[in-house]
Amino acid sequence: MTSREHHLVELVDTDGAPVGSATVEQAHQAPGRLHRAFSVFLRGPDGRVLLQQRAAAKTRFPLRWANTCCGHPAPGEDLATAAGRRLAEEVGLDGVALTEAGVYAYRAQDPVTGRVEHEYDHVLVGDLPAAWLPRPDPGEVAAIRWVEPTELRAELATDSGSYAPWLAGVTECLVRYLDAGEESAGGR
Template sequence: MRTTSPELVVLVDDDGVAVGTQEKATVHHEDTPLHLAFSSYVVDADGRVLVTRRAWEKITWPGVWTNSCCGHPAPGEPLDRAVLRRLAHELGIDADAADPVLPRFRYRAVMDNGVVEHEICPVFLVRYDAAVVDPRPDEVAEHRWQTWTEIVDDVASGTSELSPWCQDQVRQLQQLGPDPRSWPVSDAALLPPAARPL
């Protein structure tokens, strides 16, 4: 009988250097160690951004609306490859490239039940002209396309229902310009050491 290897996340120090791994199933609790992750924003040909509602079965932030896709790279996996892998798995999106736009984003957020997210979490832009989405129900409960202006205005007004990390990202991303498709791509050298291409 074949057994599946446990999914591992990369633990990092304050400088973003890899210091080990831990099983994803055990890493999130009230004292979650700092680890490597990513967030992505999928943008269609009209400049609309895909936002998703996390499946209700998720351990962290179930049923919460957030950016297009979040996840963790496997040990040694380049972050842009991890972004594309998770987009295909969660949303059926076959994209060509994922470009870093906030390479040093980092956050800590606490759920109502005390479970903590604690991540160095570079943010990636994915241009996707097909706009065809086929979400897995165990990953994504709902999805919608929104204009960037709507997202920014909701966050600025305090009425946004997006996740805490997504709202922090939106505040930083709006500094990159009003058109997501034109956001400048960051130098990969600015990614944390554990996430830089080899």
């Protein structure tokens, strides 16, 4: 068990209001306790997003493809601060500005480990500098790849078993956010 399993997470109600705290390990034991989380998508200059294949050592959904990085803020911690820390730890990137694209609440049990994700997941989006070179931590990330958001939607519809169970929902938040940005840019 990693030391991260002992970190505290913020338990929330179905509206996202804080109601207490628990360790990561406690929050992910069946039947799962609803807690705050974040999922980050980083976009390259060409509009593709960076996906990671979760490392084999992950306690929940190992070796499944997911968004750029994800994690949990500590109780009361700013989402951008927590997400920035995880970006540095997982893919070696500091200082990217992140914007919230929406929230996706879900529950999923890992058939292999029995652990449960029951999360109030804030979807964050950031743009990568053109010169950034990925430096994924092999203890966190098995592989990385770039994909167009619409292509990702199609892949999720035909092969959901290769992906983390939250990826379809957070991708929908991303696509709605991107579509809204294009509409407002076109209306100027």
